[in-house]
Amino acid sequence: GDSVTQMEGPVTLSEEAFLTINCTYTATGYPSLFWYVQYPGEGLQLLLKATKADDKGSNKGFEATYRKETTSFHLEKGSVQVSDSAVYFCALTRPSGYSTLTFGKGTMLLVSP
Amino acid sequence: ETGVTQTPRHLVMGMTNKKSLKCEQHLGHNAMYWYKQSAKKPLELMFVYSLEERVENNSVPSRFSPECPNSSHLFLHLHTLQPEDSALYLCASSQGGRYQETQYFGPGTRLLVL
Numbered sequence: 001g002d003s004v005t006q007m008e009g010p011v012t013l014s015e016e017a018f019l020t021i022n023c024t025y026t027a028t029g030y031p032s033l034f035w036y037v038q039y040p041g042e043g044l045q046l047l048l049k050a051t052k053a054d055d056k057g058s059n060k061g062f063e064a065t066y067r068k069e070t071t072s073f074h075l076e077k078g079s080v081q082v083s084d085s086a087v088y089f090c091a092l093t094r095p096s097g098y099s100t101l102t103f104g105k106g107t108m109l110l111v112s113p
Numbered sequence: 114e115t116g117v118t119q120t121p122r123h124l125v126m127g128m129t130n131k132k133s134l135k136c137e138q139h140l141g142h143n144a145m146y147w148y149k150q151s152a153k154k155p156l157e158l159m160f161v162y163s164l165e166e167r168v169e170n171n172s173v174p175s176r177f178s179p180e181c182p183n184s185s186h187l188f189l190h191l192h193t194l195q196p197e198d199s200a201l202y203l204c205a206s207s208q209g210g211r212y213q214e215t216q217y218f219g220p221g222t223r224l225l226v227l
Binding site: 004032034036041042043044045046049051089093094095096097098099100101102103104105106 | 117119144153155158161163168203205207212213214215216217218219220
């Protein structure tokens with residue numbers, strides 16, 4: 001079945017550091033790929049998405065590129081802020097039919113001033 | 114109210130109780146979802162409703178019973194739960210339920226089963 005693997009957290013960074021959170025997936029066909037973020041006490045919010053190979057999703061300074069050859073969708077940001085501290089989830093949906101998100105376990109990011 | 118709301122935000126129940134979780138979306142969407150978020154495990158999709166019809170049921174035990182009376186409301190009825198059912202239950206909605214759509218999540222109900 002489909003699966004998503006994320007790097008274990010927590011990831012601890014100082015403000016303005018470069019961020020990479022790795023995400024790889026296993027799926028048949030060409031799934032759509034997503035990054036969601038969960039701030040403390042809140043539900044998940046879509047951060048960015050990509051629906052086909054080589055697409056780059058971007059939002060709020062975050063970027064991720066859909067790499068079919070390496071089955072990856074790594075999240076990057078050039079300069080993190082304290083307000084980016086949250087849990088980040090990589091997810092995919094199968095390439096047809098109803099939306100059924102398969103999530104990774106999540107990676108907690110802690111940014112200190 | 115905007116977005117997706119869930120009530121209650123916190124719930125403590127005994128194994129013999131019956132309770133219900135409520136979700137309401139104010140986005141004009143036609144698809145709604147229930148997820149379970151347990152510690153140390155990935156979010157698990159439980160149910161998908163599209164146009165008030167259940168279209169996905171991910172082998173969820175019968176002690177969880179969903180209900181979707183209209184496209185804006187979704188309920189999860191709980192009875193004779195087990196302690197391992199303690200988790201954060203998240204509701205989400207999307208435009209039509211198609212695979213590329215963005216899902217919008219509520220804040221969740223934190224459930225503790227004693």
